[in-house]
Amino acid sequence: MPNRVCExxxxxxxxLQGGMTWVSEAGLAAAVSNAGGLGxxxxxxxxxxxxxxxxxxxxLLTNRPFGVNLIMINPEFERQLEVxxxxxxxxxxxxxxxxxxxxxxxxxxxxxxxxxxxxxAIARRAEEHGADAVVAEGTESGGHIxxxxxxxxxxxxxxxxxxxxxAAGGIAGGAGVVAAFALGAExxxxxxxxxxxxxCTVHAAVKEKFLRAGDRATVVTARSIGYPVxxxxxxxxxxxGEWEKKFIAGECTAMDVENLGLGKxxxxxxxxxxxxxxxxxxxxxxxVEKIQPAAGIIAEIxxxxxxxxxxxxxxxxx
Numbered sequence: 001m002p003n004r005v006c007e008x009x010x011x012x013x014x015x016l017q018g019g020m021t022w023v024s025e026a027g028l029a030a031a032v033s034n035a036g037g038l039g040x041x042x043x044x045x046x047x048x049x050x051x052x053x054x055x056x057x058x059x060l061l062t063n064r065p066f067g068v069n070l071i072m073i074n075p076e077f078e079r080q081l082e083v084x085x086x087x088x089x090x091x092x093x094x095x096x097x098x099x100x101x102x103x104x105x106x107x108x109x110x111x112x113x114x115x116x117x118x119x120x121a122i123a124r125r126a127e128e129h130g131a132d133a134v135v136a137e138g139t140e141s142g143g144h145i146x147x148x149x150x151x152x153x154x155x156x157x158x159x160x161x162x163x164x165x166x167a168a169g170g171i172a173g174g175a176g177v178v179a180a181f182a183l184g185a186e187x188x189x190x191x192x193x194x195x196x197x198x199x200c201t202v203h204a205a206v207k208e209k210f211l212r213a214g215d216r217a218t219v220v221t222a223r224s225i226g227y228p229v230x231x232x233x234x235x236x237x238x239x240x241g242e243w244e245k246k247f248i249a250g251e252c253t254a255m256d257v258e259n260l261g262l263g264k265x266x267x268x269x270x271x272x273x274x275x276x277x278x279x280x281x282x283x284x285x286x287x288v289e290k291i292q293p294a295a296g297i298i299a300e301i302x303x304x305x306x307x308x309x310x311x312x313x314x315x316x317x318x
Contacts, residue, residue, distance in 0.1 A: 004164045005187035008132050009091060009112060010065045012036030015177075015298055016135070016166060018191030019069020019093055020143070020280070021045065022269040023202055026054045028294065030061030031199040035295035040067040040093060044265075048079035055087045067091030067114075071144075072098045085109055093135060096144060097122055100129040107132075116168070118146025118153065120160040127161045134161060135189050138169030142192050142230050142282040145169075145220065151183065158184025172284035174304020178312070190301075192282040197294045203272035206279055213285040222261075225254040229261070232279040236264055 005014040015037040017024060021044025029039030039062070041054050051068070058066050068089045070080055073096040084092060085105065092106055094115045100122075103113045107130050115126040116135040123134045136157040138150025148156070150169040158165045167180035168189035180188050194200060196207050209232055219233045221240035224247055231237055240260055246252045261278055268277025292300075 003186050005133060005166060008164065009038055011038050013298060013302060014166070014187035015301065016040060016067075016093075016168075016187060016189040017194045017294070018141075018168065018189050019043070019067065019095070020191050020195070021071075022266045023191075023195055023200060024069075025201060026057040026061060028194065028197055028200045029066050030058050031197065031294035032194065032298070033058075033062045033064040033066045035298045036064075037294075037298050038065060038067055038091060039294075040069050040091070041089075042069050043074075043076075043080050044071060045074055045076050046080070048076060048083045051080050052083045052087055055083070055089050058089075065090040067093055067112075069093045069095055069116075071095040072102075084111070097126070100125045100131070103129040103131055114166065117157065118148060120153075120156045123157045123161050123165075127163050131163060133164040133166055133187070135166045135168050136185070137189070138167075139230075140170030140283040141168055142218070142285070143280040145228050145230050150180075154180060154183040154185050170282060170284050172282075172287040174301050174306070174308055176284070177301060177305040178308050192285050193288055193297060194294065195281070196288055196291045197297060198291055199294050202269050205272035205274050206268055207291060209274050209279060210281060210285050210288050211290070213281070213288070215283075215286040217285055218281055218283055222257055224248055225257050227254075227258060229278075229280065230282060232281050232285065234277075234279065235275045236260070236278060 013036045017032040017039050019040035019042035021042045024042040029041050032039030088109045091112045097115050106113045112132045114133050116137050117123045136153045138153045139145045154167045164186040166187035167185035171188050172193045219237050220228050224244040243257045264278040267273045268279045
């Protein structure tokens with residue numbers, strides 16, 4: 001499936017694995033890259049020294065391109081950025097984009113830069129500052145989200161920029177890939193599907209929750225304080241709902257609500273606390289059915305997409 005995304009990133013298939021905090025570490029990222037996609041280390045709030053170690057470990061596990069996802073609103077961002085500029089991984093994706101001014105410094109180090117955007121205006125600014133491509137992430141995604149669906153956001157962004165668009169949010173299989181390409185994307189980014197990859201070190205209890213999730217399994221928390229996060233429903237999510245009501249009534253501050261999540265993502269993903277931890281997941285978690293190697297996930301997605309593309313002409317006879 002060669003195209004501009006493959007050419008720019010030096011990969012075989014236009015499939016990116018989302019950079020997920022406490023989920024996508026060196027082992028998973030390398031496995032995805034070795035399978036011809038682009039594996040991405042999720043820096044999250046990772047200490048800068050640890051991020052450097054993860055980048056170096058990934059280089060030992062693969063000789064293929066890989067990336068690092070940096071979240072710009074994270075308190076560790078500036079220190080992480082210094083490490084990334086020093087280590088110069090092949091690709092960087094930028095989440096929670098506050099400013100596109102950092103793009104030029106990354107590109108000066110030979111790094112391909114892909115901002116994750118939730119609006120066409122941000123995509124245009126990213127292009128103006130030299131971004132190599134943009135990831136248009138719809139509200140179906142897991143973790144921190146915007147308001148616009150992938151179905152609407154992808155064509156809006158594709159019409160707004162000349163650089164390649166990579167669609168994200170709600171994509172778990174070959175049908176999602178074909179739909180994304182029909183909407184104007186030239187690549188896709190998947191997060192939730194790779195949480196259950198065999199190489200992913202997420203706790204087994206969390207993987208089991210993903211495999212058993214239905215179409216109403218997720219909920220958006222903290223929307224009232226302007227910090228919406230999609231996660232699997234559990235006791236923590238219910239607690240968020242209770243405190244958001246207090247916030248709306250003026251009985252607590254936005255910081256009180258935000259602090260409910262401190263350390264909770266690690267508590268779930270690393271320690272297996274599926275009741276009080278945060279299990280960030282996209283709506284497509286309902287489509288996740290089995291644990292398999294990253295290479296198997298990519299091969300299956302490509303086979304599904306190719307088969308569907310062959311069948312579409314007959315289906316579209318109007």
